[in-house]
Amino acid sequence: MTDDLTIxxxxxxxxxxxxATSPVPGxxxxxxCRQCLYTWRTIExxxxxxxxxxxxxxxxxxxxxxxAIEVPAVPPLRNVG
Amino acid sequence: MAHDDLRSFLDTLEKEGQLLRITEEVLPEPxxxxxxxxxxxxxxxxxxxxxxxxxxxxxARIAMNVHGSWANHALALGLPRxxxxxxxxxxFAARWDAFPVAPERREDAPWRQNxxxxxxxxxxxxxxxxxxxxxxxxxxxxxxxxxxxxxxDPENFGKQNVGTYRIQVIGSNRLAFQPVPMHxxxxxxxxxxxxxxxxPIAITLGNDPVITIxxxxxxxxxxxxYEMAGALRGAPAPIxxxxxxxxxxxxxxxxxxxxxxxxxxxxxxxxxxEFTGHYSGGRRMPVIxxxxxxxxxxxxxxxxxxxxxxxxxxxxxxxxxxxxxxKQLRAEYPExxxxxxxxxHGLMVIISTAKRYGGFAKAVGMRAMTTPHxxxxxxxxxxxxxxxxxxxxxxxxxxxxxxxxxxxxVVIIPNLSVLELAPAAQPAGITSKMIIDATTPVAPxxxxxxxxxxxxxxxxxxxxxxxxxxxxxxQ
Ligand SMILES: [Zn+2]
Numbered sequence: 001m002t003d004d005l006t007i008x009x010x011x012x013x014x015x016x017x018x019x020a021t022s023p024v025p026g027x028x029x030x031x032x033c034r035q036c037l038y039t040w041r042t043i044e045x046x047x048x049x050x051x052x053x054x055x056x057x058x059x060x061x062x063x064x065x066x067x068a069i070e071v072p073a074v075p076p077l078r079n080v081g
Numbered sequence: 082m083a084h085d086d087l088r089s090f091l092d093t094l095e096k097e098g099q100l101l102r103i104t105e106e107v108l109p110e111p112x113x114x115x116x117x118x119x120x121x122x123x124x125x126x127x128x129x130x131x132x133x134x135x136x137x138x139x140x141a142r143i144a145m146n147v148h149g150s151w152a153n154h155a156l157a158l159g160l161p162r163x164x165x166x167x168x169x170x171x172x173f174a175a176r177w178d179a180f181p182v183a184p185e186r187r188e189d190a191p192w193r194q195n196x197x198x199x200x201x202x203x204x205x206x207x208x209x210x211x212x213x214x215x216x217x218x219x220x221x222x223x224x225x226x227x228x229x230x231x232x233x234d235p236e237n238f239g240k241q242n243v244g245t246y247r248i249q250v251i252g253s254n255r256l257a258f259q260p261v262p263m264h265x266x267x268x269x270x271x272x273x274x275x276x277x278x279x280x281p282i283a284i285t286l287g288n289d290p291v292i293t294i295x296x297x298x299x300x301x302x303x304x305x306x307y308e309m310a311g312a313l314r315g316a317p318a319p320i321x322x323x324x325x326x327x328x329x330x331x332x333x334x335x336x337x338x339x340x341x342x343x344x345x346x347x348x349x350x351x352x353x354x355e356f357t358g359h360y361s362g363g364r365r366m367p368v369i370x371x372x373x374x375x376x377x378x379x380x381x382x383x384x385x386x387x388x389x390x391x392x393x394x395x396x397x398x399x400x401x402x403x404x405x406x407x408k409q410l411r412a413e414y415p416e417x418x419x420x421x422x423x424x425x426h427g428l429m430v431i432i433s434t435a436k437r438y439g440g441f442a443k444a445v446g447m448r449a450m451t452t453p454h455x456x457x458x459x460x461x462x463x464x465x466x467x468x469x470x471x472x473x474x475x476x477x478x479x480x481x482x483x484x485x486x487x488x489x490x491v492v493i494i495p496n497l498s499v500l501e502l503a504p505a506a507q508p509a510g511i512t513s514k515m516i517i518d519a520t521t522p523v524a525p526x527x528x529x530x531x532x533x534x535x536x537x538x539x540x541x542x543x544x545x546x547x548x549x550x551x552x553x554x555x556q
Contacts, residue, residue, distance in 0.1 A: 010218075019253060020205035022137030028109075030205065032219075036363075037251050037349055039219030040212070043136070044110045047215060058216040058352065060363065069509070070347045070365045071501060072262045078275040 008033035009040065009054040011061065036060050082159055083314035086191070086333025087287045087381060090157065091144060094129050097162050099152055101128040108136050109211040117145040117386030117393070125391075126152040126162075141209035142381045148293065149385070149393030154400065157290035158313065163553060166400075167419070167472050173313065174404045180304075182311025182318075187332045190321035190375075197374040202254040207336070207374065208286075208382050210250055214354030218363060221353060222248040222256070224385045226296040226306075228283040228328045229266045232273045241329060242266050243306035245296045248284065248369070249350050256284075256369040257350035258342065259362075261500050262510075263457030265302055270342055270367060279341035282369060283328045287335025287383045292318070297394075298401035299427075299454035325373040335380040340371040356398075357425055358389040359504040390425065399423035402454065406430065409452045414445050421471035427458040428503060431471035434464060439526030443492060446516035450497065457500045463517045468536075480519040486528060490518040 006016050013035035020030040028043040038060075046053040084090040094100040107113065113132060120127035127150045135141040148154055152162040155169055164172070197203065204210065210220040225248060231240040242265040249257040260267040273280040288296070291314050295306040307329065310318035319332035325339040351362020385393040399422070406427065407420040416435040424430075434445050446462040449455050465471060465480045485491070494514050501509040521531045 023139040024137050027137035037218065039251070041110060043108065044212065048212070055216065065349050068349055068363050068365045072260060072267050072271070074345045074347065075271050075275050077277055
């Protein structure tokens with residue numbers, strides 16, 4: 001699902017998927033940013049769901065995502081006989 | 082009495098007045114986490130919490146703070162609810178000596194009642210997932226027992242690992258997952274990835290209370306958590322065979338997820354508010370594809386809140402971190418009396434020890450840093466005398482204030498290993514480590530003026546017990 005009205009609160013990416021919807025119809029959806037995988041429920045407080053209310057220290061840029069360290073690092077391939 | 086599953090333990094907690102049912106409708110966020118967060122702020126005998134009326138869900142059942150108090154921890158080990166902490170650790174250490182106790186395999190695991198396979202796997206349809214802390218990247222499975230095998234020795238029961246790791250739900254059948262390099266599953270993953278192979282994995286949710294304790298316990302690579310669970314329970318741990326992987330999983334789990342860690346793949350995960358009281362991440366972490374889910378009818382979803390200590394995780398991993406360090410230190414240094422490793426999973430450790438000769442306590446401190454757990458944790462060690470209780474912090478601070486001459490008794494060693502999550506590490510994974518020797522110098526170390534200490538009166542011990550009895554009888 002792509003909803004033009006929704007951008008990722010964390011990285012501002014515009015492609016958002018719907019992961020789940022409430023078992024009681026119409027109460028909430030669980031959305032996910034396709035770029036940074038941030039996941040939120042639509043009825044969470046604004047500080048977790050709205051780009052302008054999202055805390056600065058948790059925002060991510062494309063560079064942050066690409067440069068994030070690997071834990072654990074992928075080891076070299078070993079030739080197996 | 083040993084509990085074979087989470088449900089029977091919840092019954093015990095309820096009978097003992099240690100389970101609080103929240104019947105009013107709550108929001109999945111922020112109420113569930115905030116309530117569990119609050120249990121850490123209302124005193125050390127807080128109850129477990131049970132929610133079954135969560136907005137938007139029709140049949141959510143959520144248990145939190147199950148191990149989150151000294152009373153609950155005692156009950157998990159089958160001890161009276163008011164057992165003092167030092168006695169809980171001592172009972173734990175005594176039962177350790179029964180290790181290994183072979184598990185008992187059973188065929189009728191209740192999680193065989195329902196399943197989802199392949200494309201139909203949808204974790205959101207089965208679990209009431211929710212967020213814990215504001216900055217968390219998503220919804221987490223943070224109290225699972227994760228089972229994996231050594232790909233080079235898959236039939237070795239001892240090398241099969243049962244551990245607890247943080248797991249972010251990043252899709253209906255996909256998880257991101259954090260194996261710290263010091264942990265056993267990271268060794269399994271490295272061996273599989275060196276061969277370019279996926280690593281099969283089983284993740285069990287809602288386990289009996291002792292499985293959760295051993296899954297969070299720093300054990301040797303080839304020691305079986307199930308055989309330790311048997312020792313701690315005083316009865317064989319019931320296990321069953323997981324249908325897809327063939328792994329040994331707890332018989333009494335609410336939910337069993339099976340799949341693989343996809344080889345040589347990393348994807349953004351986190352951040353997550355961690356046991357260090359700080360967020361860590363986002364980092365590029367391994368990814369799991371879930372291929373099969375087995376679950377009890379009406380599964381109970383167990384989760385724990387963690388953040389700024391103390392929270393449930395501190396009660397859960399506090400004692401189980403003390404005991405291995407105590408055993409490993411005593412193996413070479415029988416002078417060691419007690420070990421308190423309950424602060425941030427043993428990043429700081431307080432050890433009481435008798436002294437063989439001058440300088441001995443510092444050697445015990447260095448040994449603590451080179452134990453298997455110490456390599457990744459133990460960045461500060463405080464040594465106190467044999468008559469100081471390391472769990473009694475006023476006594477520990479008395480020893481530090483009276484017995485430490487900083488120039489000679491504080492030792493700092495640069496550039497040692499620590500887990501990447503340690504907030505003070507620089508760079509991540511590297512830290513200096515410190516020993517504070519707050520023991521009384523003994524010959525040939527002749528520093529200070531310690532010849533006339535004041536001691537407790539001989540009758541005090543008897544009176545302590547008498548007063549404790551009187552107070553307990555009043556309740
Ligand atoms: Zn995003």
